[in-house]
Each structure stands twice: as structure tokens, then as C-alpha cells.
Amino acid sequence: MATTKELSVEDKLRAIYDLQLIDSRIDEIRNVRGELPLEVEDLEDEVAGLKSRSEKLKADLDVIEEQIKAKKNAIDEHKEAIKKYTKQQETVRNNREFNSLTKEVEFQELEIQLAEKQIKEMKASIEYKKQIIATSSEKLAQKSSHLEHKKSELDAIMAETAKEEAFLTEKSAEFQAQIEERLLAAYTRIRTSVRNGLAVVSIERGASAGSFFTIPPQTQVEIAARKKIITDEHSGRILVDSVLAEEEREKMENLFSSI
Structure with a gap:
């Protein structure tokens, strides 16, 4: 198994976005329980x-x-x-x-x-x-x-x-283990500071998902290149391009449906 140091930036972005999708799914389950x-x-x-x-x-x-x-x-x-x-x-x-x-x-x-x-x-x-x-x-x-x-x-x-939550919690831990400590710490910090728990979001129609602030075209190009980790200057969230996001969402949906 490759170490976290051998992961490319794109691999890191995929891993952190997958983690976000898993954690968001856990949030949904817990929200059903509510109060x-x-x-x-x-x-x-x-x-x-x-x-x-x-x-x-x-x-x-x-x-x-x-x-x-x-x-x-x-x-x-x-x-x-x-x-x-x-x-x-x-x-x-x-x-x-x-x-x-x-x-x-x-x-x-x-x-x-x-x-x-x-x-x-x-x-x-x-x-x-x-x-x-x-x-x-x-x-x-x-x-x-x-x-x-x-x-x-x-x-x-x-x-x-219970079964789904236990499975997802285990998967969350697995994905966390793949992510370098500094990036994971940033993810956790952002996730706990925002109301909806979204620390990683995709670019949708030129803006970060859930935001009205437009991402400059040059920044969008850099995000799509997947050569470095880029954060939204307004919300601090980690940004991924819509193509990568769609690919990972489909992958995670297959994982969720297998539970």
C-alpha cells in the first residue's frame, strides 16, 4: 500500500472529497435522529x-x-x-x-x-x-x-x-488514514467551524457550492489542473472541480448502495 507521501495532489483531493461525502452521509443519518x-x-x-x-x-x-x-x-x-x-x-x-x-x-x-x-x-x-x-x-x-x-x-x-452508520464510520476512519495529517487537520477545522459540515466543495457554475461568491477564471483553471490544494478565500473551504466531484460522487453512491 502506498504511503500518504506518494499520493499526488489529485489523489489527495479525491481522498479528501470522498471523506467529505462519507462524513456528510453520516451527518444525514444523525440528522434523521435529530433531537x-x-x-x-x-x-x-x-x-x-x-x-x-x-x-x-x-x-x-x-x-x-x-x-x-x-x-x-x-x-x-x-x-x-x-x-x-x-x-x-x-x-x-x-x-x-x-x-x-x-x-x-x-x-x-x-x-x-x-x-x-x-x-x-x-x-x-x-x-x-x-x-x-x-x-x-x-x-x-x-x-x-x-x-x-x-x-x-x-x-x-x-x-x-445502525448498520449503515457503523460501516460509514469505519470507512471514514480508513479515508482519514490515507490523508496527510496537516490536510486532515485543516479539513477537521473547517468542518467543525461551518454549520453544514462541508469542508470540501466543488465548483458549480463558477462559484463554490453553496456560495454566491464567484471564483476567478484563473483560479478555476488552477483548481481543474489539480496541481495544488486551493481554498475558497471567502469561506476557507477546500475546492475541487466539478468533474472530479461528479466522478467521486458516483463512486461513493455505488459504495453507499452496497451497504
Whole structure:
């Protein structure tokens, strides 16, 4: 196999344009997926968050129910204490003992009132949390259904394109290995700096593809001669002549159709 140093300028131009065609095809495949992977990821996070919130609220309900039970037990104890102090009042020897017992009874009654108020507040909290749980459950069902739909959509696209993408990614690496480091670095730099990922373009109707800037006739002659690497002074893209581009497109189409 020839080394990259033995490649002619024309061979380099063909190799870099082939690489562009392969990478553009990979871009097309990934564009089909679009934002789906991110949508699925966001939905998964949202569903996990809703589940976590519902579980926490349900755990809160259990805690509140236990607290209500404890308050009810405390009320029973306060009532028993009132009975005891009231009974003791029947056998007191003086007013001071009677008044002391009366205060104890009043204290127990206040404790009962406080406990009943707290139970009422806790029951209201339970109803509020149940409403939130119901709303969250409804939202969770909707989001889960939406997630399953998006996952199925993504899985279908992945199944359809996975083989082709893997093949093209391997081919991209093969072509990169044929291109000298400096030229490949320039290609990568240009490709990442332009929106459509086109680092190598052909001359179409006297202008670089996708550009309104006309290429001077002398420059067009030099590009067609394929004796040196020429870039567009406006976009920085590497330029190839339309004949070479057509030949390589046909070659790559045959490669793509064989997948």
C-alpha cells in the first residue's frame, strides 16, 4: 500500500472529497435522529423525577398517618388523666388540692384541644398530598406513554441506520488514514467551524457550492489542473472541480448502495 507521501495532489483531493461525502452521509443519518436522543433522555429524567416525588409523598403520608395515630393515643391518655383527676377531686381535703386538680384537668383539656387541632391540620395535609399524588400520577402516566413512544421511534431509526452508520464510520476512519495529517487537520477545522459540515466543495457554475461568491477564471483553471490544494478565500473551504466531484460522487453512491 502506498504511503500518504506518494499520493499526488489529485489523489489527495479525491481522498479528501470522498471523506467529505462519507462524513456528510453520516451527518444525514444523525440528522434523521435529530433531537430524539436528547428528548428521550429528558423524558427519562422527568419520569424518574415524577416517580421519586410520588414515592416521597407516599412515604410522607405514612409518616403523617403514624403521627395521627400517636396523637389519638395521646388524647385517650389525656382523657384517662382527666377521669383520674376528676375522681381525686371527690376525696380532696381542702380547696388548694381541689384547685390544683382543676388546673391539671384544664391542662389535659388544653392538650386534647391542641392534639385535635394538630390532627385536623395533618388530615388536611394528607388530602393536599393525595391531590398532588393524583396529579403527579396522571402526569407520570402521560410522560411514561410519551417516553415509550419516543423510545420506539428512536429504536426504529437506530435499527434502520445502525448498520449503515457503523460501516460509514469505519470507512471514514480508513479515508482519514490515507490523508496527510496537516490536510486532515485543516479539513477537521473547517468542518467543525461551518454549520453544514462541508469542508470540501466543488465548483458549480463558477462559484463554490453553496456560495454566491464567484471564483476567478484563473483560479478555476488552477483548481481543474489539480496541481495544488486551493481554498475558497471567502469561506476557507477546500475546492475541487466539478468533474472530479461528479466522478467521486458516483463512486461513493455505488459504495453507499452496497451497504
